[in-house]
Amino acid sequence: MEMTLRWFGNGFDTVPLWKIRQIPGVTGVITTLYDKEPGEVWEAARIRAMKEEVEAAGLHVSGIESVNVHDAIKAGTPDRDLYIDRYIETLENLGKEDIHLVCYNFMPVFDWTRTELARVRPDGSTVMAYNQQAVDAIRPSEMFDAMQKDAGGARLAGWEPERLAHTRELFDMYRDVDNEKLFENLRYFLERIMPVCSEYDIRMAIHPDDPAWSVFGLPRIITNIGNLRRMMEMVDDPHNGVTFCAGSYGTNPENDLPEMIRALPGRIHFAHVRNLKFNSPDDFEEAAHLSSDGSFDLYEIMKALYDIGFDGPIRPDHGRMIWGEQAMPGYGLYDRALGAMYLSGLWEAIEKAGRE
Numbered sequence: 318m319e320m321t322l323r324w325f326g327n328g329f330d331t332v333p334l335w336k337i338r339q340i341p342g343v344t345g346v347i348t349t350l351y352d353k354e355p356g357e358v359w360e361a362a363r364i365r366a367m368k369e370e371v372e373a374a375g376l377h378v379s380g381i382e383s384v385n386v387h388d389a390i391k392a393g394t395p396d397r398d399l400y401i402d403r404y405i406e407t408l409e410n411l412g413k414e415d416i417h418l419v420c421y422n423f424m425p426v427f428d429w430t431r432t433e434l435a436r437v438r439p440d441g442s443t444v445m446a447y448n449q450q451a452v453d454a455i456r457p458s459e460m461f462d463a464m465q466k467d468a469g470g471a472r473l474a475g476w477e478p479e480r481l482a483h484t485r486e487l488f489d490m491y492r493d494v495d496n497e498k499l500f501e502n503l504r505y506f507l508e509r510i511m512p513v514c515s516e517y518d519i520r521m522a523i524h525p526d527d528p529a530w531s532v533f534g535l536p537r538i539i540t541n542i543g544n545l546r547r548m549m550e551m552v553d554d555p556h557n558g559v560t561f562c563a564g565s566y567g568t569n570p571e572n573d574l575p576e577m578i579r580a581l582p583g584r585i586h587f588a589h590v591r592n593l594k595f596n597s598p599d600d601f602e603e604a605a606h607l608s609s610d611g612s613f614d615l616y617e618i619m620k621a622l623y624d625i626g627f628d629g630p631i632r633p634d635h636g637r638m639i640w641g642e643q644a645m646p647g648y649g650l651y652d653r654a655l656g657a658m659y660l661s662g663l664w665e666a667i668e669k670a671g672r673e
């Protein structure tokens with residue numbers, strides 16, 4: 318495995334590359350062109366400039382998170398082929414620049430959903446949290462405003478204001494899309510992009526829906542092992558793989574995380590490893606990575622990744638906001654650096670024990 322950190326790019330991320338370079342063991346970043354809207358082609362020159370900037374800091378681009386998929390593709394509207402052509406062009410440009418991992422998601426309208434971006438924990442740190450009653454009490458059109466207000470001016474990944482200004486139209490687009498239709502649209506998309514992925518050896522790594530159930534009645538399919546198996550089988554190509562995000566699958570306590578990992582050898586291309594703390598079945602908050610701070614056994618998660626021979630990038634995921642840091646919710650430096658060290662420590666111990 319390679320330890321990495323997500324980086325949103327100069328001008329968007331509060332964390333500079335030189336600080337990431339100083340986290341022991343972190344050799345790469347998972348980055349993006351944050352100003353690109355879904356459906357836009359990523360030009361070769363922009364990709365090259367991003368790569369050169371990262372390499373000048375002594376790091377390398379381990380993968381892209383994310384190249385977002387246009388709603389026309391997810392909803393399967395008649396103009397989807399145009400957007401798939403553009404997606405293919407972006408993949409081609411990434412492949413030519415020697416980038417071989419792309420994370421994406423297939424969530425309609427809303428990306429990841431939280432009801433609080435800064436819940437205060439007993440130690441004074443703040444974290445993102447989710448409460449089902451709070452979601453049930455709000456209209457979808459209010460969700461974006463609530464998130465934006467809490468974000469304190471930060472641009473939230475997956476919550477592009479340009480796109481979400483049209484929440485109502487977006488909901489209309491998905492009116493006739495149920496889980497079956499969404500699966501079908503995903504299959505169509507994957508079948509069209511697999512040739513370019515094979516040509517440039519680009520591993521596509523779908524990110525799970527977060528939380529792992531339907532929100533506001535919208536269809537959601539990347540939620541459990543049964544659906545993942547279906548997705549792997551419907552386009553049976555090693556380039557059709559997953560991002561194993563512990564915090565997203567873990568929102569549903571029925572998902573046995575180590576068991577899921579063991580069921581997906583060769584198809585996990587990227588891992589997000591973090592912890593959640595459940596206060597009740599309907600309420601969870603993000604915790605420190607340390608197992609004892611939350612509800613997951615991070616040792617067992619890392620052990621399962623080790624046992625299946627996982628060799629892709631891992632990144633610590635959402636961190637708490639600690640030590641007075643001001644940053645995009647979930648994406649400060651300090652707690653993610655602690656997370657990276659903890660995960661590296663677990664990995665070292667597992668690896669050495671495995672050699673005995």
Ligand SMILES: [Mn+2]
Binds near residue numbers: 562564
């Ligand atoms: Mn994730």
